[in-house]
Amino acid sequence: MFRYSLPLLLFAGLVVLFIxxxxxxxxxxxxxxxxxxxxxxxLGTLHDENKIISxxxxxxxxxxxxxxxxxxxxxxxxxxxxVNAAADNGLIIYGLNYKDKRIDALGWLNKLGNPYKESAYxxxxxVGIEYGVYGVPETFVLDKxxxxxxxxxxxxxxxxxxxxxxxxxxxxxxxx
Amino acid sequence: xxxFLVLLLVSSLKIYAADTPxxxxxxxxxxxxxxxLEEIRCLVCQNQSLADSNAELAQDLRHEIESMINNNQxxxxxxxxxxxxxxxxxxxxxxxxxxxxxxxxxxFIFMIIGISVAIFLLRKQSLNANL
Numbered sequence: 270m271f272r273y274s275l276p277l278l279l280f281a282g283l284v285v286l287f288i289x290x291x292x293x294x295x296x297x298x299x300x301x302x303x304x305x306x307x308x309x310x311x312l313g314t315l316h317d318e319n320k321i322i323s324x325x326x327x328x329x330x331x332x333x334x335x336x337x338x339x340x341x342x343x344x345x346x347x348x349x350x351x352v353n354a355a356a357d358n359g360l361i362i363y364g365l366n367y368k369d370k371r372i373d374a375l376g377w378l379n380k381l382g383n384p385y386k387e388s389a390y391x392x393x394x395x396v397g398i399e400y401g402v403y404g405v406p407e408t409f410v411l412d413k414x415x416x417x418x419x420x421x422x423x424x425x426x427x428x429x430x431x432x433x434x435x436x437x438x439x440x441x442x443x444x445x
Numbered sequence: 446x447x448x449f450l451v452l453l454l455v456s457s458l459k460i461y462a463a464d465t466p467x468x469x470x471x472x473x474x475x476x477x478x479x480x481x482l483e484e485i486r487c488l489v490c491q492n493q494s495l496a497d498s499n500a501e502l503a504q505d506l507r508h509e510i511e512s513m514i515n516n517n518q519x520x521x522x523x524x525x526x527x528x529x530x531x532x533x534x535x536x537x538x539x540x541x542x543x544x545x546x547x548x549x550x551x552x553f554i555f556m557i558i559g560i561s562v563a564i565f566l567l568r569k570q571s572l573n574a575n576l
Contacts, residue, residue: 295491301532368501394505401530403488403502 296404300420307334307415308399315366315374315388322363322389328415331441332361333408333434335385336397338369339377341405347424348381354430355384360438364388367397367405410434412441474514481510481523486535494537 311323327334335351337344354360364385366374371390378385391397400409410419419437421429469475482496489500495507506527513523524536533539541549 298488298532298534301529394502398505398509398530401532403531 294423297422298403300401300417300422302401302409302417302420305417307409307411307417308396310389310391310396310399312389312391312396315364315371315378315390318371318390322387324415326387327363327411329413330361331413331438332363332386332411333438334363334365334400334411335409336365336367336400336402336405336407337388338367338405339373340369341367343424344406345381347406347426348384350425350427350430351384352382354435358435360384360435361386365396365400365402366390367402368392368394408434410437410441412444469514477520478511478514481514481520482507484524484537485510485527486537488531488535 307324307327309324311321314320314322337348351360351362355362362384364387366388368391371392374388374390378388389396394402400407404422406424408421408425409417410421412418418441419433421434425434469478479496483494485495485506487493487495487498487500487503487506489502490498493500493503495503495510510523513526518526527535533545539545539548
Protein backbone atom coordinates (compact mmCIF):
# COMPACT_ATOMS: atom_id res chain seq x y z
CA MET A 270 0.00 0.00 0.00
CA PHE A 271 2.74 2.41 1.09
CA ARG A 272 4.56 1.69 -2.12
CA TYR A 273 1.79 3.14 -4.22
CA SER A 274 0.57 5.88 -1.96
CA LEU A 275 3.95 7.52 -1.48
CA PRO A 276 4.48 8.57 -5.12
CA LEU A 277 0.88 9.70 -5.24
CA LEU A 278 1.38 11.83 -2.14
CA LEU A 279 4.57 13.30 -3.53
CA PHE A 280 2.78 14.12 -6.75
CA ALA A 281 -0.10 15.75 -4.89
CA GLY A 282 2.41 17.79 -2.91
CA LEU A 283 4.06 19.00 -6.09
CA VAL A 284 0.70 19.92 -7.59
CA VAL A 285 -0.12 22.01 -4.54
CA LEU A 286 3.28 23.73 -4.77
CA PHE A 287 2.75 24.47 -8.45
CA ILE A 288 -0.72 25.84 -7.85
CA UNK A 289 0.70 28.30 -5.35
CA UNK A 290 3.64 29.02 -7.61
CA UNK A 291 1.44 29.85 -10.56
CA UNK A 292 -0.43 32.45 -8.57
CA UNK A 293 2.73 34.41 -7.93
CA UNK A 294 3.44 37.14 -10.41
CA UNK A 295 7.17 37.01 -11.19
CA UNK A 296 7.09 40.68 -12.17
CA UNK A 297 6.24 41.65 -8.61
CA UNK A 298 9.70 41.90 -7.17
CA UNK A 299 9.94 43.10 -3.56
CA UNK A 300 10.99 46.71 -3.66
CA UNK A 301 14.09 47.76 -1.76
CA UNK A 302 12.59 51.25 -1.37
CA UNK A 303 9.93 50.50 1.22
CA UNK A 304 10.43 52.67 4.32
CA UNK A 305 13.30 54.52 2.70
CA UNK A 306 13.30 58.17 1.68
CA UNK A 307 12.22 58.79 -1.89
CA UNK A 308 15.32 59.41 -4.02
CA UNK A 309 16.07 63.06 -4.71
CA UNK A 310 15.60 64.42 -8.21
CA UNK A 311 15.27 67.67 -10.07
CA LEU A 312 13.47 67.81 -13.37
CA GLY A 313 11.64 70.25 -15.57
CA THR A 314 7.90 69.69 -15.58
CA LEU A 315 6.07 68.24 -18.50
CA HIS A 316 4.10 71.42 -19.11
CA ASP A 317 6.98 73.84 -18.71
CA GLU A 318 10.57 72.74 -19.12
CA ASN A 319 11.80 75.81 -17.25
CA LYS A 320 9.77 75.04 -14.19
CA ILE A 321 11.82 72.80 -11.94
CA ILE A 322 10.21 70.24 -9.71
CA SER A 323 12.14 68.35 -7.04
CA UNK A 324 11.38 65.89 -4.29
CA UNK A 325 11.24 68.83 -1.85
CA UNK A 326 8.11 70.09 -3.61
CA UNK A 327 6.45 66.73 -3.09
CA UNK A 328 7.26 66.35 0.60
CA UNK A 329 4.92 67.71 3.25
CA UNK A 330 1.78 65.89 2.23
CA UNK A 331 0.87 62.27 1.75
CA UNK A 332 1.02 61.75 -1.99
CA UNK A 333 1.44 59.33 -4.85
CA UNK A 334 4.15 59.34 -7.46
CA UNK A 335 2.86 57.61 -10.56
CA UNK A 336 5.34 56.66 -13.27
CA UNK A 337 3.63 56.83 -16.63
CA UNK A 338 4.16 57.25 -20.36
CA UNK A 339 1.92 57.80 -23.33
CA UNK A 340 3.38 54.71 -25.03
CA UNK A 341 2.46 52.52 -22.10
CA UNK A 342 -0.69 50.53 -22.72
CA UNK A 343 -1.45 49.58 -19.13
CA UNK A 344 -1.10 53.22 -18.09
CA UNK A 345 -4.16 53.87 -20.20
CA UNK A 346 -5.92 51.11 -18.31
CA UNK A 347 -5.31 52.63 -14.87
CA UNK A 348 -5.65 56.25 -15.93
CA UNK A 349 -9.41 56.73 -15.33
CA UNK A 350 -8.92 55.40 -11.82
CA UNK A 351 -6.29 58.04 -11.10
CA VAL A 352 -8.47 60.76 -12.56
CA ASN A 353 -11.32 59.70 -10.29
CA ALA A 354 -9.12 59.34 -7.24
CA ALA A 355 -7.74 62.84 -7.73
CA ALA A 356 -11.19 64.33 -8.27
CA ASP A 357 -13.29 62.39 -5.76
CA ASN A 358 -10.85 61.42 -3.03
CA GLY A 359 -8.64 64.46 -3.28
CA LEU A 360 -5.57 62.31 -3.76
CA ILE A 361 -2.40 64.26 -4.46
CA ILE A 362 -0.74 62.58 -7.40
CA TYR A 363 2.52 63.56 -8.99
CA GLY A 364 3.45 62.08 -12.32
CA LEU A 365 6.84 60.98 -13.49
CA ASN A 366 6.57 61.01 -17.24
CA TYR A 367 9.06 58.34 -18.22
CA LYS A 368 10.97 58.25 -21.53
CA ASP A 369 8.24 59.93 -23.45
CA LYS A 370 7.88 62.56 -26.14
CA ARG A 371 6.64 65.78 -24.63
CA ILE A 372 4.06 66.37 -27.32
CA ASP A 373 2.68 62.83 -27.05
CA ALA A 374 2.46 63.05 -23.29
CA LEU A 375 0.69 66.41 -23.34
CA GLY A 376 -1.74 65.16 -25.99
CA TRP A 377 -2.44 62.10 -23.86
CA LEU A 378 -3.30 64.23 -20.84
CA ASN A 379 -5.50 66.53 -22.91
CA LYS A 380 -7.43 63.62 -24.25
CA LEU A 381 -7.73 61.44 -21.15
CA GLY A 382 -7.68 64.01 -18.37
CA ASN A 383 -4.87 65.13 -16.09
CA PRO A 384 -4.98 63.74 -12.56
CA TYR A 385 -1.49 65.01 -11.78
CA LYS A 386 -0.71 68.01 -9.67
CA GLU A 387 2.45 68.15 -11.71
CA SER A 388 4.32 65.75 -13.94
CA ALA A 389 8.10 65.67 -13.95
CA TYR A 390 9.53 65.06 -17.39
CA UNK A 391 12.13 62.29 -17.31
CA UNK A 392 13.09 62.11 -20.93
CA UNK A 393 16.17 59.90 -20.68
CA UNK A 394 14.88 57.73 -17.83
CA UNK A 395 17.66 58.67 -15.40
CA VAL A 396 15.26 59.44 -12.59
CA GLY A 397 13.45 56.23 -13.47
CA ILE A 398 16.67 54.38 -12.70
CA GLU A 399 16.98 56.23 -9.38
CA TYR A 400 13.51 54.96 -8.53
CA GLY A 401 14.25 51.42 -9.73
CA VAL A 402 11.53 51.60 -12.37
CA TYR A 403 11.39 48.56 -14.62
CA GLY A 404 7.78 48.19 -15.65
CA VAL A 405 5.63 51.21 -16.27
CA PRO A 406 3.19 52.00 -14.70
CA GLU A 407 4.58 51.99 -11.19
CA THR A 408 3.17 53.90 -8.27
CA PHE A 409 4.84 54.95 -5.04
CA VAL A 410 2.97 56.03 -1.92
CA LEU A 411 4.89 58.67 0.02
CA ASP A 412 4.15 59.83 3.54
CA LYS A 413 4.47 63.44 4.68
CA UNK A 414 8.17 63.07 5.33
CA UNK A 415 8.74 61.79 1.83
CA UNK A 416 9.33 58.20 2.94
CA UNK A 417 8.17 55.56 0.48
CA UNK A 418 5.58 53.40 2.22
CA UNK A 419 4.29 51.29 -0.63
CA UNK A 420 5.08 50.54 -4.21
CA UNK A 421 2.61 49.20 -6.72
CA UNK A 422 3.95 47.62 -9.88
CA UNK A 423 1.72 47.48 -12.92
CA UNK A 424 -1.65 49.11 -13.43
CA UNK A 425 -3.65 49.92 -10.31
CA UNK A 426 -6.99 48.18 -10.32
CA UNK A 427 -10.12 49.34 -8.54
CA UNK A 428 -9.56 46.67 -5.94
CA UNK A 429 -5.96 47.78 -5.27
CA UNK A 430 -7.15 51.33 -4.88
CA UNK A 431 -9.89 50.42 -2.44
CA UNK A 432 -8.15 47.79 -0.39
CA UNK A 433 -4.56 49.02 -0.36
CA UNK A 434 -3.86 52.52 -1.50
CA UNK A 435 -6.75 54.54 -0.09
CA UNK A 436 -6.67 52.87 3.35
CA UNK A 437 -2.90 53.33 3.52
CA UNK A 438 -3.21 57.01 2.64
CA UNK A 439 -5.87 57.46 5.27
CA UNK A 440 -3.64 55.83 7.82
CA UNK A 441 -0.61 57.90 6.83
CA UNK A 442 -2.63 61.10 6.95
CA UNK A 443 -3.89 60.45 10.43
CA UNK A 444 -0.33 59.79 11.61
CA UNK A 445 1.48 62.92 12.65
CA UNK B 446 29.08 22.10 -44.93
CA UNK B 447 29.62 20.47 -41.56
CA UNK B 448 32.63 22.66 -40.88
CA PHE B 449 30.70 25.69 -41.94
CA LEU B 450 28.00 24.89 -39.39
CA VAL B 451 30.58 24.38 -36.67
CA LEU B 452 32.13 27.69 -37.61
CA LEU B 453 28.74 29.37 -37.38
CA LEU B 454 28.14 27.89 -33.94
CA VAL B 455 31.50 28.92 -32.60
CA SER B 456 31.37 32.39 -34.03
CA SER B 457 27.98 33.06 -32.48
CA LEU B 458 29.09 32.32 -28.94
CA LYS B 459 29.95 35.86 -27.99
CA ILE B 460 27.25 38.04 -29.40
CA TYR B 461 25.91 40.87 -27.30
CA ALA B 462 22.77 42.89 -27.66
CA ALA B 463 22.79 45.64 -30.24
CA ASP B 464 24.38 48.72 -28.74
CA THR B 465 27.07 47.01 -26.73
CA PRO B 466 30.39 47.05 -28.57
CA UNK B 467 32.31 49.50 -26.50
CA UNK B 468 35.76 50.83 -26.34
CA UNK B 469 37.28 50.59 -22.94
CA UNK B 470 40.94 51.44 -23.27
CA UNK B 471 41.73 49.56 -20.11
CA UNK B 472 41.28 45.79 -20.65
CA UNK B 473 40.46 45.31 -16.95
CA UNK B 474 37.55 47.67 -17.34
CA UNK B 475 36.33 45.88 -20.42
CA UNK B 476 36.49 42.61 -18.53
CA UNK B 477 34.64 44.05 -15.54
CA UNK B 478 31.98 45.41 -17.85
CA UNK B 479 31.44 42.09 -19.57
CA UNK B 480 31.38 40.10 -16.36
CA UNK B 481 28.90 42.52 -14.78
CA LEU B 482 26.56 42.33 -17.75
CA GLU B 483 26.48 38.56 -17.39
CA GLU B 484 25.68 38.77 -13.68
CA ILE B 485 22.93 41.34 -13.72
CA ARG B 486 19.39 40.36 -14.49
CA CYS B 487 17.28 42.44 -16.81
CA LEU B 488 14.12 43.00 -14.79
CA VAL B 489 12.00 43.59 -17.87
CA CYS B 490 12.72 40.20 -19.40
CA GLN B 491 13.64 38.36 -16.28
CA ASN B 492 15.40 35.35 -17.67
CA GLN B 493 17.88 37.37 -19.64
CA SER B 494 20.99 39.07 -18.40
CA LEU B 495 21.82 42.64 -19.25
CA ALA B 496 24.19 41.31 -21.85
CA ASP B 497 21.43 39.38 -23.60
CA SER B 498 18.58 41.78 -23.36
CA ASN B 499 17.49 44.33 -25.90
CA ALA B 500 14.95 45.93 -23.62
CA GLU B 501 15.28 49.68 -23.35
CA LEU B 502 15.89 49.51 -19.65
CA ALA B 503 18.74 47.07 -20.26
CA GLN B 504 20.31 49.53 -22.70
CA ASP B 505 20.00 52.35 -20.19
CA LEU B 506 21.51 50.23 -17.46
CA ARG B 507 24.38 49.19 -19.73
CA HIS B 508 25.12 52.85 -20.28
CA GLU B 509 24.87 53.53 -16.59
CA ILE B 510 27.30 50.70 -15.82
CA GLU B 511 29.62 51.87 -18.56
CA SER B 512 29.84 55.36 -17.15
CA MET B 513 30.26 54.07 -13.60
CA ILE B 514 33.17 51.93 -14.74
CA ASN B 515 34.67 54.89 -16.55
CA ASN B 516 34.40 56.80 -13.29
CA ASN B 517 36.55 54.09 -11.72
CA GLN B 518 33.81 52.68 -9.55
CA UNK B 519 34.39 49.13 -8.40
CA UNK B 520 32.33 46.03 -8.98
CA UNK B 521 31.07 46.25 -5.40
CA UNK B 522 29.96 49.87 -5.86
CA UNK B 523 28.10 49.08 -9.04
CA UNK B 524 26.35 46.05 -7.61
CA UNK B 525 25.39 48.06 -4.56
CA UNK B 526 23.97 50.80 -6.79
CA UNK B 527 21.81 48.28 -8.62
CA UNK B 528 20.68 46.34 -5.54
CA UNK B 529 19.65 49.57 -3.81
CA UNK B 530 17.33 50.31 -6.70
CA UNK B 531 16.15 46.95 -7.96
CA UNK B 532 16.68 44.62 -4.99
CA UNK B 533 18.71 41.42 -4.63
CA UNK B 534 16.71 39.92 -7.48
CA UNK B 535 18.77 41.93 -9.95
CA UNK B 536 21.79 39.75 -9.14
CA UNK B 537 21.89 36.30 -10.65
CA UNK B 538 23.94 35.24 -7.65
CA UNK B 539 22.30 36.92 -4.68
CA UNK B 540 24.23 36.98 -1.40
CA UNK B 541 23.70 34.20 1.11
CA UNK B 542 21.43 35.72 3.74
CA UNK B 543 18.31 35.07 5.77
CA UNK B 544 15.87 35.07 2.87
CA UNK B 545 18.11 33.29 0.37
CA UNK B 546 19.58 30.40 2.36
CA UNK B 547 17.03 27.94 0.98
CA UNK B 548 18.01 28.96 -2.52
CA UNK B 549 21.66 28.23 -1.85
CA UNK B 550 21.37 25.24 0.46
CA UNK B 551 18.16 23.69 -0.91
CA UNK B 552 19.89 21.70 -3.67
CA PHE B 553 22.26 20.13 -1.16
CA ILE B 554 19.39 19.26 1.14
CA PHE B 555 17.56 17.59 -1.72
CA MET B 556 20.71 15.78 -2.74
CA ILE B 557 21.12 14.38 0.77
CA ILE B 558 17.48 13.28 0.79
CA GLY B 559 17.92 11.65 -2.61
CA ILE B 560 21.07 9.79 -1.62
CA SER B 561 19.47 8.62 1.63
CA VAL B 562 16.44 7.27 -0.22
CA ALA B 563 18.69 5.57 -2.76
CA ILE B 564 20.78 3.92 -0.02
CA PHE B 565 17.64 2.86 1.81
CA LEU B 566 16.16 1.27 -1.32
CA LEU B 567 19.39 -0.40 -2.36
CA ARG B 568 19.85 -1.89 1.10
CA LYS B 569 16.31 -3.16 1.12
CA GLN B 570 16.80 -4.69 -2.29
CA SER B 571 20.00 -6.47 -1.35
CA LEU B 572 18.34 -7.76 1.82
CA ASN B 573 15.52 -9.16 -0.26
CA ALA B 574 17.98 -10.70 -2.68
CA ASN B 575 19.79 -12.41 0.17
CA LEU B 576 16.65 -14.02 1.50
